[in-house]
Amino acid sequence: xxxxxxxxxxxxxxxxxxxxxxxxxxxxxxxxxxxxxxxxxxxxxxxxxxxxxxxxxxxxxxxxxxxxxxxxxxxxxxxxxxxxxxxxxxxxxxxxxxxxxxxxxxxxxxxxxxxxxxxxxxxxxxxxxxxxxxxxxxxxxxxxxxxxxxxxxx
Amino acid sequence: xxxxxxxxxxxxxxxxxxxxxxxxxxxxxxxxxxxxxxxxxxxxxxxxxxxxxxxxxxxxxxxxxxxxxxxxxxxxxxxxxxxxxxxxxxxxxxxxxxxxxxxxxxxxxxxxxxxxxxxxxxxxxxxxxxxxxxxxxxxxxxxxxxxxxxxxxxxxxxxxxxxxxxxxxxxxxxxxxxxxxxxxxxxxxxxxxxxxxxxxxxxxxxxxxxxxxxxxxxxxxxxxxxxxxxxxxxxxxxxxxxxxxxxxxxxxxxxxxxxxxxxxxxxxxxxxxxxxxxxxxxxxxxxxxxxxxxxxxxxxxxxxxxxxxxxxxxxxxxxxxxxxxxxxxxxxxxxxxxxxxxxxxxxxxxxxxxxxxxxxxxxxxxxxxxxxxxxxxxxxxxxxxxxxxxxxxxxxxxxxxxxxxxxxxxxxxxxxxxxxxxxxxxxxxxxxxxxxxxxxxxxxxxxxxxxxxxxxxxxxxxxxxxxxxxxxxxxxxxxxxxxxxxxxxxxxxxxxxxxxxxxxxxxxxxxxxxxxxxxxxxxxxxxxxxxxxxxxxxxxxxxxxxxxxxxxxxxxxxxxxxxxxxxxxxxxxxxxxxxxxxxxxxxxxxxxxxxxxxxxxxxxxxxxxxxxxxxxxxxxxxxxxxxxxxxxxxxxxxxxxxxxxxxxxxxxxxxxxxxxxxxxxxxxxxxxxxxxxxxxxxxxxxxxxxxxxxxxxxxxxxxxxxxxxxxxxxxxxxxxxxxxxxxxxxxxxxxxxxxxxxxxxxxxxxxxxxxxxxxxxxxxxxxxxx
Ligand code: FES
Ligand code: FES
Numbered sequence: 001x002x003x004x005x006x007x008x009x010x011x012x013x014x015x016x017x018x019x020x021x022x023x024x025x026x027x028x029x030x031x032x033x034x035x036x037x038x039x040x041x042x043x044x045x046x047x048x049x050x051x052x053x054x055x056x057x058x059x060x061x062x063x064x065x066x067x068x069x070x071x072x073x074x075x076x077x078x079x080x081x082x083x084x085x086x087x088x089x090x091x092x093x094x095x096x097x098x099x100x101x102x103x104x105x106x107x108x109x110x111x112x113x114x115x116x117x118x119x120x121x122x123x124x125x126x127x128x129x130x131x132x133x134x135x136x137x138x139x140x141x142x143x144x145x146x147x148x149x150x151x152x153x154x
Numbered sequence: 155x156x157x158x159x160x161x162x163x164x165x166x167x168x169x170x171x172x173x174x175x176x177x178x179x180x181x182x183x184x185x186x187x188x189x190x191x192x193x194x195x196x197x198x199x200x201x202x203x204x205x206x207x208x209x210x211x212x213x214x215x216x217x218x219x220x221x222x223x224x225x226x227x228x229x230x231x232x233x234x235x236x237x238x239x240x241x242x243x244x245x246x247x248x249x250x251x252x253x254x255x256x257x258x259x260x261x262x263x264x265x266x267x268x269x270x271x272x273x274x275x276x277x278x279x280x281x282x283x284x285x286x287x288x289x290x291x292x293x294x295x296x297x298x299x300x301x302x303x304x305x306x307x308x309x310x311x312x313x314x315x316x317x318x319x320x321x322x323x324x325x326x327x328x329x330x331x332x333x334x335x336x337x338x339x340x341x342x343x344x345x346x347x348x349x350x351x352x353x354x355x356x357x358x359x360x361x362x363x364x365x366x367x368x369x370x371x372x373x374x375x376x377x378x379x380x381x382x383x384x385x386x387x388x389x390x391x392x393x394x395x396x397x398x399x400x401x402x403x404x405x406x407x408x409x410x411x412x413x414x415x416x417x418x419x420x421x422x423x424x425x426x427x428x429x430x431x432x433x434x435x436x437x438x439x440x441x442x443x444x445x446x447x448x449x450x451x452x453x454x455x456x457x458x459x460x461x462x463x464x465x466x467x468x469x470x471x472x473x474x475x476x477x478x479x480x481x482x483x484x485x486x487x488x489x490x491x492x493x494x495x496x497x498x499x500x501x502x503x504x505x506x507x508x509x510x511x512x513x514x515x516x517x518x519x520x521x522x523x524x525x526x527x528x529x530x531x532x533x534x535x536x537x538x539x540x541x542x543x544x545x546x547x548x549x550x551x552x553x554x555x556x557x558x559x560x561x562x563x564x565x566x567x568x569x570x571x572x573x574x575x576x577x578x579x580x581x582x583x584x585x586x587x588x589x590x591x592x593x594x595x596x597x598x599x600x601x602x603x604x605x606x607x608x609x610x611x612x613x614x615x616x617x618x619x620x621x622x623x624x625x626x627x628x629x630x631x632x633x634x635x636x637x638x639x640x641x642x643x644x645x646x647x648x649x650x651x652x653x654x655x656x657x658x659x660x661x662x663x664x665x666x667x668x669x670x671x672x673x674x675x676x677x678x679x680x681x682x683x684x685x686x687x688x689x690x691x692x693x694x695x696x697x698x699x700x701x702x703x704x705x706x707x708x709x710x711x712x713x714x715x716x717x718x719x720x721x722x723x724x725x726x727x728x729x730x731x732x733x734x735x736x737x738x739x740x741x742x743x744x745x746x747x748x749x750x751x752x753x754x755x756x757x758x759x760x761x762x763x764x765x766x767x768x769x770x771x772x773x774x775x776x777x778x779x780x781x782x783x784x785x786x787x788x789x790x791x792x793x794x795x796x797x798x799x800x801x802x803x804x805x806x807x808x809x810x811x812x813x814x815x816x817x818x819x820x821x822x823x824x825x826x827x828x829x830x831x832x833x834x835x836x837x838x839x840x841x842x843x844x845x846x847x848x849x850x851x852x853x854x855x856x857x858x859x860x861x862x863x864x865x866x867x868x869x870x871x872x873x874x875x876x877x878x879x880x881x882x883x884x885x886x887x888x889x890x891x892x893x894x895x896x897x898x899x900x901x902x903x904x905x906x907x908x909x910x911x912x913x914x915x916x917x918x919x920x921x922x923x924x
Contacts, residue, residue: 033373038517102371131861
């Protein structure tokens with residue numbers, strides 16, 4: 001029996017293969033489809049979620065890892081950092097196809113929430129390097145994160 | 155109800171039929187090449203809700219409800235260009251509607267919409283006028299209805315922001331209130347229709363925020379795999395690693411023992427021409443995705459790999475180079491190149507080669523199907539809903555009208571999702587299994603079984619005059635043609651492929667010959683964002699730079715001299731078969747004036763024309779390229795810095811684009827930014843190889859694409875203001891990036907890379923050279 005808090009709600013899974021990656025647990029069993037599959041091997045960041053506030057690639061992380069922990073997906077991402085980021089995403093009209101964007105926001109939110117200083121663009125780029133955007137929205141992502149960071153700082 | 159001729163290309167009739175329902179005006183139109191053709195007129199589902207008396211029909215493009223809600227159908231696929239916002243925005247603008255009251259619905263596959271092929275950078279350029287007419291027609295009818303109500307001449311009334319107003323009497327009435335009456339008004343004829351002037355545009359040329367943005371950032375947007383049907387099974391398919399190979403035996407019982415696996419289905423191997431057939435293989439049907447993937451891991455198949463078993467991409471590379479270096483088929487000749495070459499003079503030659511590429515949209519191919527004895531319903535992220543519909547119908551032996559194709563959002567397309575093989579797989583499996591089936595492709599499936607971008611070699615020779623300019627220029631390309639996918643005998647480039655940046659070379663050179671050499675494909679070949687322009691622009695723009703250096707001249711001045719005076723290049727007069735991307739050559743000539751203008755604009759923005767950069771440090775460089783494709787013009791100035799250890803950095807890319815009228819400027823900018831990153835991906839990393847017929851790459855570790863750290867620090871996009879008809883945008887930005895980047899690397903390091911990608915070369919500083 002796995003007990004996982006997902007976006008604030010306690011969920012129990014009785015006969016679920018505990019080695020099933022969190023990605024498929026979320027998508028197939030909870031119909032939380034905002035977390036997306038792209039590489040399945042931890043290489044692209046599209047499936048990024050938070051487990052107890054930490055950045056996790058859900059495609060390679062077994063469900064058992066989250067037992068007794070708290071999972072946040074894009075559907076449940078909230079708070080002042082998330083608000084500032086979403087606002088900046090609107091301002092810069094960041095997405096193109098949108099497929100990678102949930103993962104980008106999960107990574108960006110973690111970055112801003114856990115850093116205590118204003119980041120240089122090199123620091124932002126290396127922190128975000130695990131999230132591929134095939135459409136190439138990188139410069140806007142950078143601008144949006146920088147703008148959200150300034151708003152949060154003031 | 156009339157039944158107009160579908161897709162009659164000669165029809166110029168634009169007559170809107172009227173259909174009255176309780177509470178609203180429902181206008182139907184479909185887009186054909188020549189304009190609007192009247193279509194069936196049934197109210198759509200909004201009236202189901204509002205009036206409860208009508209059937210849903212997707213063949214209605216614009217519906218105005220009594221509460222003022224304006225529903226506009228997006229019949230093109232959204233894969234990241236913003237087209238789901240841009241075209242409906244044009245309709246709303248011509249109606250002078252309030253964008254906040256617009257609801258966009260995605261249209262299913264339906265031939266009555268006209269072409270839905272969202273590729274070839276066509277959506278705006280081929281559909282702008284049609285959707286403007288549609289919006290204007292609705293506006294006219296609303297005005298007529300208000301005028302009648304007020305017993306005033308229609309000429310004194312006008313539409314303003316979702317209302318019809320009469321200025322003198324200060325009367326006004328909302329769109330919704332007058333909708334039912336508008337539906338009874340006569341449909342204005344072509345010459346009665348008054349389009350807005352550019353000064354009157356509310357949205358066109360300015361843009362609106364992306365319609366889908368909020369859904370994207372809160373996770374609710376629906377892509378292909380997000381479709382969940384009751385009783386749905388998930389399938390993954392093990393396909394033969396060699397194209398066309400046949401499964402001889404497999405360990406079925408072992409796989410069936412895996413928890414959650416319910417069934418194995420053998421899909422017969424596709425035979426040439428592969429076209430959009432399902433490739434075939436062993437499908438594992440399971441209760442959920444994880445079980446299907448576990449079953450796949452347990453699966454062992456013995457294959458008869460078939461005739462492509464010995465394919466080796468390195469040998470093909472050598473063959474392509476050979477082909478490009480020997481006489482081929484002449485597709486264009488100006489003057490007499492051989493005679494000029496025979497005169498001697500300074501002769502320069504170079505050969506370039508580029509590997510196969512995979513599309514790798516972030517969303518892998520996927521589709522969900524539900525099939526009955528006489529119908530099928532398929533949900534898929536597709537660029538070409540109608541070809542999906544036809545391909546599925548053919549595979550299931552159904553009539554196309556009994557196959558419904560719903561289009562989800564696409565997590566990127568780049569041409570991959572113009573090929574509906576994955577929808578065919580889902581439909582075949584759903585029929586076999588007797589339940590809804592969702593097919594998901596893993597990233598390895600996607601990379602190994604793509605419709606690959608052609609590998610190519612290009613050979614150039616030129617003789618230089620005393621002034622350093624070429625008196626004769628020969629260029630030859632050899633590449634695996636897309637035609638092979640549809641005709642196994644195809645070995646040479648088509649006129650369309652050669653017309654992508656090669657037979658249409660805009661340089662002013664008295665003796666010029668363009669040739670194509672044969673190639674022997676062993677993979678499915680398909681179009682990828684900007685297609686043959688990728689290698690053609692690469693060769694032409696790099697060779698131009700090589701000549702500039704050979705002549706000891708500034709690359710910018712040299713390129714401008716090669717382009718020559720502003721003029722229209724008349725390929726017709728040269729006897730060149732040229733399709734001009736399906737566009738009219740009168741409306742969209744090959745205009746060297748526009749080509750020069752974007753080049754000079756990008757150069758100015760980059761500071762190139764103030765003379766050589768004064769801060770020029772060692773291992774910093776700048777490169778330029780300019781290219782016309784899909785009727786649009788783009789110049790790139792790329793700045794690079796190469797570290798001593800060979801790390802490539804791209805501080806800035808300056809892009810100037812002339813796309814005619816920019817309907818949604820911010821999305822034009824976004825496409826240019828994205829194209830630059832796409833170009834960096836292919837130039838730096840893009841390389842698909844094959845041994846023993848098998849593609850060797852399988853995921854982003856061995857087929858990398860650009861990440862944040864590879865992206866330019868800054869991308870400046872400058873749109874040339876223009877009132878010319880709109881050109882393509884989505885692909886136009888890709889071709890010049892790679893050559894400009896490689897020219898910059900040469901400028902910085904003195905290394906001339908002629909074989910892509912860059913990561914196959916060592917850019918570290920040679921200690922002996924300094
Ligand atoms: S899908 Fe998990 S990192 Fe790519
Ligand atoms: S927006 Fe398309 S992959 Fe990032």
